[in-house]
Every structure is written in C-alpha cells, then in structure tokens.
Amino acid sequence: MKEIDAKGKSLGRVASEAAKMLMGKDTPQYEAHLVQGDGVHIVNAAQINLTEKKMKQKQYSRYTGYPGGLRFESLERVLSKKGYEEAFRKAIYGMLPNNKLRARMMKKLKVTD
Numbered sequence: 001m002k003e004i005d006a007k008g009k010s011l012g013r014v015a016s017e018a019a020k021m022l023m024g025k026d027t028p029q030y031e032a033h034l035v036q037g038d039g040v041h042i043v044n045a046a047q048i049n050l051t052e053k054k055m056k057q058k059q060y061s062r063y064t065g066y067p068g069g070l071r072f073e074s075l076e077r078v079l080s081k082k083g084y085e086e087a088f089r090k091a092i093y094g095m096l097p098n099n100k101l102r103a104r105m106m107k108k109l110k111v112t113d
Contacts, residue, residue, distance in 0.1 A: 007044040015091035039108035045084040046113040
C-alpha cells in the first residue's frame, strides 16, 4: 500500500495523485481494463491547505430524483458532518473512470486524519 502525506498540500493535488495510483498509472504494466493499483493510504488528511473562500464556495450537488430535487452542500458542511475522509472520497471518486472498475478502485483507498 502506497502512502501519501497530505500535510500542507491542496485537496485536489493529493486527490489526483491518489487517483493515478489507484488506477495503476504509476506502474509500468498499466492496463486500462484491469485494477492494478496496490492501494493508497492518505495520512494527515486534516492538515491539508484549505482557504476559507474554498470552504464556502466549493459545492457538491446531488439529485433526489424528484422535480426540483437538486440539492447542494458546501465543503464546509461536508467537513463538519462527515470529516476530511468524505471530502477526499468525493474528490477521488470524480477523478476515476466512470466504469465497473471504479467501485473496486475506491475499496483500495484508506484515509486517516
């Protein structure tokens, strides 16, 4: 399992690095149709570099399925409700390919504060 230290880095930079590792793009035997990443462990997740502006401006959206059911949640609210692990999960999930392998790649992610 590869380890990434998030201390002092931005959320997106750490997430993109983790997404590449989960896909296996950092290995010479990369194949797009296989899950080859060892797994990624992100440490010091609570010590990332986040500005107050980003905390309020960053919005996550979801749709309830009903007319007018588009709901938004700010990064600040996500961090207070579910913690830094959820913020990393959402960021990395969006960077992985949208196919059957994404769930298997996400299982190999571990985030600790």
